[in-house]
Amino acid sequence: MYRLHGFSQSGNSFKAAFMLRALGEPWEAVFVDYMAGGQNRQPGWRETVNEMGEAPVLEAAGKRLSQSGAILTWLADRHGRYRGRDEDERYEVLRWMLFDNHKFTSYFATYRFMKAFGAAEPDPAVMAFLKNRIDSAFGIVDKHLARSDFMVGDAPTIADISMCGYLYYPVEESGIDVRTAYPNIAAWLQRVQAIPGWADPYTCLPGERIAPLR
Numbered sequence: 663m664y665r666l667h668g669f670s671q672s673g674n675s676f677k678a679a680f681m682l683r684a685l686g687e688p689w690e691a692v693f694v695d696y697m698a699g700g701q702n703r704q705p706g707w708r709e710t711v712n713e714m715g716e717a718p719v720l721e722a723a724g725k726r727l728s729q730s731g732a733i734l735t736w737l738a739d740r741h742g743r744y745r746g747r748d749e750d751e752r753y754e755v756l757r758w759m760l761f762d763n764h765k766f767t768s769y770f771a772t773y774r775f776m777k778a779f780g781a782a783e784p785d786p787a788v789m790a791f792l793k794n795r796i797d798s799a800f801g802i803v804d805k806h807l808a809r810s811d812f813m814v815g816d817a818p819t820i821a822d823i824s825m826c827g828y829l830y831y832p833v834e835e836s837g838i839d840v841r842t843a844y845p846n847i848a849a850w851l852q853r854v855q856a857i858p859g860w861a862d863p864y865t866c867l868p869g870e871r872i873a874p875l876r
């Protein structure tokens with residue numbers, strides 16, 4: 663039985679939840695009280711759950727894994743699904759997942775958090791910097807998806823499951839209408855949503871939905 667530590671606002675947790683659902687594997691959700699309680703910052707949590715202070719964390723087979731990319735790769739290898747068909751595809755999957763973690767998810771998730779959930783009013787200069795980086799990363803992915811149905815090859819892989827992590831949340835949270843600005847990403851999100859097991863992040867992860875603060 664898998665145990666996934668996460669919370670509903672966390673697109674990184676959604677990546678792992680979506681993968682478990684796509685595999686049809688039963689799993690238990692363990693709520694991380696990040697939004698109200700800052701549980702991930704507590705020394706005890708860091709000692710016993712994740713020294714990096716981050717969700718998601720997957721417990722399985724006597725292991726405790728963090729980093730959504732490591733979790734997705736481990737699950738894909740373990741179940742022999744969504745990993746890419748051959749060695750070339752698997753390196754392509756890795757390449758896009760690294761791009762995702764550094765840029766595609768990272769800038770967008772930070773921007774959304776600061777806009778919607780950060781305690782303090784965000785600094786406009788910081789937001790402008792992040793928006794610029796988002797536009798660049800999303801432009802690259804939109805161009806790639808003009809010639810490919812999925813991020814790697816013509817079938818879904820963990821690269822898709824990773825990169826879609828933050829893109830099914832309501833537009834008002836980020837204030838960025840990704841589907842309108844990037845039509846190829848919009849069409850790809852529909853294809854990814856057709857993977858069996860897909861569910862809205864707010865329905866498949868624990869933790870109350872919170873209205874955006876701004």
Ligand SMILES: N[C@@H](CCC(=O)N[C@@H](CS)C(=O)NCC(=O)O)C(=O)O
Pocket residue numbers: 671672673674675702715716717718728729730731763
């Ligand atoms: N690269 C990591 C990022 C994980 C991450 O940033 N998780 C957020 C929640 S979505 C978190 O726990 N952040 C805590 C912090 O940055 O202090 C992954 O893909 O798992």
